[in-house]
Amino acid sequence: MSAHHTFSRRSFLAGTGAAMTAVGIAACGNGSGNGNGSGSSTYSLLLPGDTPTDWTRVRDAVNEKLRADLGFEIEPQFINWSNFANQSLLKFTAGEDFQTSLSARWLNIAQLIEGGSLQPMDDLLASGDYGNLTAAVDESAFDANRWSDGNVYGVPAVNSAARIHCYVARGDLIDRYAGGEITSFDQLEQFWYDVHAGEGIVGYVKNNSVFDVLGAPTGTMFAEGWESPSMIPLYFSSDSLLFVPSRDAASSGVTDAVPFWEYQPYVDALRRARRYYEDGIINADRLNVDSATAGALFKSGGAATTWAITDGANTSAHLSQLEAAVPGASLVTLLPFADGMDARPNQTFQADNLVVVNAAAADAEAAMALLDWVSIQENHDLLQYGIEGTDWTPVGEDAYEPTSDYANFPGYALSWRIPLERRYSRMSESEQAWFEWSKDYNNFTQDPFAGFIPDLSAIETEHAQITAAIGEYGNPLWAGAVDVDEGLDNLKHAVEQAGLATVQEELNRQADAYLAGQ
Amino acid sequence: MILAAPAVILLLVFAYGPMAGLVVAFQDFNVADGVFASPWAGLENFRFFFTSGDATRIMRNTLLLNVLFLSATLAVGVMLALMLNEIRGKVTKRFFQSVIFVPYFVSPIVVSIFLQAFLAGPGGRGGLINDAAGLFGIPSVTWYTEPGPWPWILTLVKVWQLGGYMSVIFLAAITAIPEEVYEAGEIDGASRAQMAWRITTPLLKPTAAILLVLGVGRIFYGDFATIYAIVGDNGTLFPTTDVIDTYVFRALRTRGDFGVTAAIGLVQSVVGFVLVVIATMVQRRYAKETSIL
Secondary structure (H helix, E strand, O other): OOOOOOOOHHHHHHHHHHHHHHHHHHHHOOOOOEEOOOOOEEEEEEEEOOOOOOHHHHHHHHHHHHHHHOOEEEEEEEEOHHHHHHHHHHHHHOOOOOOEEEEOOOOOHHHHHHOOOEOOOHHHHHOOOOHHHHHHOOHHHHHHOEOOOOOEOEEEOOOOOOOOEEEEEEHHHHHHHOOOOOOOHHHHHHHHHHHHHHHOOEEEEOOOOHHHHOOOOOEOOEHHHHHOOOOOOEOOOOOOOOEEOOOOHHHHOOOOOEEHHHOHHHHHHHHHHHHHHHHOOEOOOOOOOOHHHHHHHHHOOOEEEEEEEOOOOHHHHHHHHHHHHOOOOOEEEEOOOOOHHHOOOEEOOOOOOEEEEEOOOOOHHHHHHHHHHOOOHHHHHHHHHOOEOOOEEEEOOOEEEEOOOOOOOOHHHOOOOHHHOOEEOOOOHHHHHHHHHHOOHHHOEEOOOOOOOOOOHHHHHHHHHHHHHHHHHHHHHHHOOOOHHHHHHHHHHHHHHHOHHHHHHHHHHHHHHHHHOO | OOOOHHHHHHHHHHHHHHHHHHHHHHEOOOOOOHHHHOOEOOOHHHHHHHOOOOHHHHHHHHHHHHHHHHHHHHHHHHHHHHHHHHOOOHHHHHHHHHHHHHHHHOOHHHHHHHHHHHHOOHHHOOOHHHHHHHHOOOOOOOHHHOOOOHHHHHHHHHHHHHHHHHHHHHHHHHHOOOHHHHHHHHHOOOOHHHHHHHHHHHHOHHHHHHHHHHHHHOOOOOOHHHHHHHHOOOHHHHHHHOOHHHHHHHHHHHHOOHHHHHHHHHHHHHHHHHHHHHHHHHHHHHOOOOOOO
């Protein structure tokens, strides 16, 4: 090689190799649990929903306090509700490093526990290091959510005894079309048709959900649930096939669970959903919109009612945007039980929201420390309502009034604690009444299968194939988008081929064993 | 050799290296245990796909949609290139070239929003197409629950996206055709249309052939981004739109099982490889003069 060559072959190859190695090593970083330049660690969390307005400002205030108190910061990932179940599952199974997430039986906690993705909490809770957390969450709430292996895998983040699926409706339209009051499902249905005819808008809007139609025990299109709210179906996971247990299972000890289509009220509800779809009563894009888009239609005045749950967050979630779009609009929370507030719906009392700790978390103790930290009133308020004086002001003993755009932090995925919650100062009277009602355990009937949590390890492949069939043939049925008889035939054929008999037998075997142990 | 080194290293690291991950297709893979400690599962992961009852339909959709996409974009690409080539004004030519090329840069998510506005309005009722049809008394169609028209709708979308891109490739090939060939045509009294059909089109065959072979190589890869952005998890459209990639993605999201998805991906790769070999052999056999492989 001549002397004037400044870059030899060997140097070139070595340089290229070194550069690629450096790039490779840099690419291997996962971006969690990293230093942040201030000497403290930053931990990732998974939270559902859209990023709250002004989140960056509030997060900075939270992190400033967290850094001073615990020596770390948080950087949550907000994941759209429509993708949350799938994306969080994928992040868990891919071993991604984040601290906590929302999970529950209606999400995918069974799969996560089965895959060893969650950190058992009993030892950590018993260590005595998290006194604020154990003081804010009653021990019975942990026990009600103990998994079949005896472990606690999540902190119940609830603010009432039970949450009932219901409706939030336009009060101004109820005044105009329903004489100011709706007390039965028949009246509600008539209201939908009248509003549709009079205003040209849909009666009820939501993205697709099985529980709208196959109530558990109530559902927005499940009429029987408002007459007799006693049916809670059994399932390995809620995105898979729902089974109906025998009504005398508790006394006979024989579950005899059958697929949902053998329970006539569920089939009636499917036919009702189909009729609503064809009559323009429900939105026709349930299969191809996400929850935020569907919610936006209600908030912009394009629907008379939308889905709600008795968690005290309905008015705050909708009112300000609705008022901006429709001046003079108001909200009413509707639970049209035939027995009104004397209804005693069945409940399992399993938490809808569990904050779980990732087994692959960089620091599980830091995750628990965070859950403990948000169990202190001052920290809880800062995270959920923002900076006092800037984002909110206290109203009375237990309410708050928002004074900025910061709203709708998903506290149910991290910080909801019954003794610490504040009530939205503009909460509608109807919501306040039903929210108070839902806090009382005496207003509910314990379901015979309350503590039953099936283990799907024996039928994993069949369950996955049935879940795929439900995604393809079940979802269009819940949306009312296909003929019920034809859709059910397709669904039955697909799930039978996927191993219905095996899954049904396994569910009954486990449920019978559960009943025998009661 | 030195100049080739970076490319060879890149190929080894990013194309051949990851193939070691295919071992996951034969394992009951668990991230916590890793590749070395996860138990072997034999062909169990392949069983999920082939016993699901979906395999035939998904393979058929993948093939059918890609054949439609490939043939339509190639045909439209050639046609647009011929038309652009006939435009004499330089500025006009550049303008139209840019206009038809722009859709290539539009995100599939934006395309899906356009399509929703065209085919379904707020609340899923209406949309520009239905509104226009209504003016002529034609009943509206709930497009997002009718699987039949979707292969054609997706093909239209692909042509809109890729027609301009393809035309630029063919236009480049056209400019490489020697001017003397056209002069000879002129002397023989050929019209512009005859020259386009008899001279330009046949001379584009090598370019079309290489694009075709490259396309066939990817024929078992569904156009995931576009199809998933538009169809999503809408099960009513699966009979005609569910392709291997969307199926794999859905299986991974809902099951979180890397073994099954790796197994389906392996099937996809093997079939794709076989198809490339067959396409190359056919080309060598029947169009040897234009084959460059």
